[in-house]
Amino acid sequence: MDAFIEPVATFFGSAWPLVWSLLKIIGIIAPLFLCVAYLTLAERKVIGYMQVRIGPNRVGPRGLLQPIADGVKLLLKEIIVPSGASKGLFIVGPVLALGPALAAWSVVPFSDGWVVGNVDAGLLFLLAVTSIEVYGVIIAGWASNSKYAFLGGVRAAAQMVSYEIAMGFALVCVLMISSSLNLSDIVASQGKGQGADLGLGFLSWNWLPLFPMFIVYLISGIAETNRAPFDVVEGESEIVAGHMVEYSGMAFALFFLGEYANMILVSALTSILFLGGWLSPVGFLPDGFVWLALKTSFILFLFLWFRATFPRFRYDHIMRLGWKVFIPLTLFWVVVVAVWIMSPLSLWK
């Protein structure tokens, strides 16, 4: 590998670190977009089978080219800017919806050492970046100059800010027991423990001692990405499509890409923080990227499964779940974990 990189590095000279980072970024973003495209197909197929339908099966063998056809169609459509819209912000909205979802991937470790930026404050960076995501929806909702879009934007603002708090506290528990904000270190710390010593690594991952936090994080993740059953932001049956109602063509596609990229991000983070990332569940199999991919796919499948199973929550129920159930529960669990770490029963010595 180094023998190939060496001559290229000398060719670029002092600009090499910049070029190398760009290459790494492309190496993440290109497969990510492919995953997003096929996640839309997987969603339609999985929900189709759950509802005893076949799902898309016309374009290509077994419908495998459907996402490509969708993409081409959206690229060729005209972007219509409503006459009363705030033009600049109308264009900025979808860009801001997608940007943070991509920026967050810079600190996600895919395997031991496979990370673009191995930052010490990685978890903080993630919290900050995911908190910016809400702007895309709010700006799009306001700039469209439509009541439906505005209602969607206002709902998004309230919902995402509420669930961020519960998510943050769940993460505080994780970083307390792994005593690091670096995502690679958090995964490494899950590879140690009594379970790992017995060859049953999956017993020492964070999901078991932090089970309530795992559930809270998973559900808050669904609410944070505005997926069913928490999709009142879109709410097709009441406010048509919320913030996206005035968008067409590629601008609409950017929202779509952002939503699915966020879903993959939340699933990957759940796998990294609670399910041991790239660690193998049993001692006799080697660790590697494939485990992270499998775990992420499983959580993504849960997203689709929930969408096919549960009816949409009523808005006041969403707020109640966030503020009156999750936040007190996570606050209480932070104290429990703090006492647990200092007690003789601590698992994380």
Added chain:
Amino acid sequence: MDFQSVIFYFFSTVLVLASLRVITARNPVHAALFLVLAFFSAGGIWMLLHAEFLAIALVMVYVGAVMVLFLFVVMMLDINLERIRQGFWSYLPVGALIGVLMVVEMIMVLGGRYFGLDAMPQPAEVEQGYSNTKELGRLLYTEYVYPFELASIVLLVAMVAAVALTLRKRKNVKIIDPAAQVAVKRDDRVRIVSMRAEKE
């Protein structure tokens, strides 16, 4: 000019321009969004000073939470700019005074060598592996633990007061209690009656 200076000047330019637009933008929503941009660029500059915790906390708290709620309110309000402009001349003396104060402060900072800046030497260059987050945490929970806890109590009191001031119990509201709704059992809603079959 090295790479870091380029980044510094980029963030500073954006910060200054965005701050200017906050006070000159006609639309209050645009002004609030420019304030968001200003916060974000300030975070970038702090990051250059190795203060990554402060930078990220600024983005997380101000950009991610405070400004979202701020926008939420500004978007809902029907702000009449003409009415706000009316008070311009009466507020001008106060505003000018604060402006002059800020200019004096800036002069003292920028012309530091005439005002005894040597007493505050530049901090030493940080070594590899220095964690600003860890350092802040250590100071906050050891040396400054009492002031820190006091500050948090003041904030808590302010929070409780804000809730107590705005919480009003209205009469005759048809509010529903989701907790009671979730706890409903089948027997509360349905009664199964056993009847003999009848023949007409």
